[in-house]
Amino acid sequence: DGGRKGGASGIWGARKKNNAGNEFILITDIKQLKKGDIVITNNGTWGHVCFMDQDYSASKYMKVLGQNQGGTSGKLPGAKVKVIDWAFKSYFLGAFRYRKWNDNNPSSFFPAKGYWGYGDTSSQIGKISAFMYKTFPSYTKKAALGNYFGKNLKASITEFQKRTGLEADGNVGPITLKELEKYGFKY
Known part of the structure; x- marks a missing residue:
C-alpha cells in the first residue's frame, strides 16, 4: 500500500521530525476539522493535500479545495x-491548522473596503461598542466605551468584519448589523 499512501503518509509522518507542532495544531480527530485546515488524505496514487472548504459535517464526504485529479489541464x-x-x-x-488562526488577539491588519462610520450616530456607535465589549472582550478595550469614534472600537468592528468575511459598511451598516444579530445583538 506504500504507493497508494506514499506521498501523503510521508508528509503526515514527517510532522514530528520537522516540529510541525510549533507552527501548526495537529488534528487527528476528523470531527475537529474546520474550514481552512490543511488536510492530508490517502486516496489516489500518492494521496492528497487539500484545504477544507467547510467545517466538519455528518456527511461521508469532506468538501475540500485543491484536490488533484487525473487527466490534463490546458497544455x-x-x-x-x-x-x-x-x-x-x-x-x-x-x-494541520495554523496556530495563528486560533490567536484571539486582534490583528493590526485591516483589509476591509468601504467607509467607516459614515451616517452613524453616536448613540448607534455607543450601543455597538457596549455590545462588542460584552460579547467579544478580546476584540476591544473598555477605553473605547464612551469614546464613540475611538480607535479601539474601530479596530474591534473592523476585526469582527475581517473574521466574518464582511466588507466594511460602516459599523452600523446593514451587513454588519445582520451578522452581529447572529451573536444576539438587538438594534
Whole structure:
C-alpha cells in the first residue's frame, strides 16, 4: 500500500521530525476539522493535500479545495486541479491548522473596503461598542466605551468584519448589523 499512501503518509509522518507542532495544531480527530485546515488524505496514487472548504459535517464526504485529479489541464500533461471536490472521510490521515488562526488577539491588519462610520450616530456607535465589549472582550478595550469614534472600537468592528468575511459598511451598516444579530445583538 506504500504507493497508494506514499506521498501523503510521508508528509503526515514527517510532522514530528520537522516540529510541525510549533507552527501548526495537529488534528487527528476528523470531527475537529474546520474550514481552512490543511488536510492530508490517502486516496489516489500518492494521496492528497487539500484545504477544507467547510467545517466538519455528518456527511461521508469532506468538501475540500485543491484536490488533484487525473487527466490534463490546458497544455500541461499529467494532472488537472479540481478546485472544489468531495473527498471520502475514510481517506482522512490527519490535518494541520495554523496556530495563528486560533490567536484571539486582534490583528493590526485591516483589509476591509468601504467607509467607516459614515451616517452613524453616536448613540448607534455607543450601543455597538457596549455590545462588542460584552460579547467579544478580546476584540476591544473598555477605553473605547464612551469614546464613540475611538480607535479601539474601530479596530474591534473592523476585526469582527475581517473574521466574518464582511466588507466594511460602516459599523452600523446593514451587513454588519445582520451578522452581529447572529451573536444576539438587538438594534
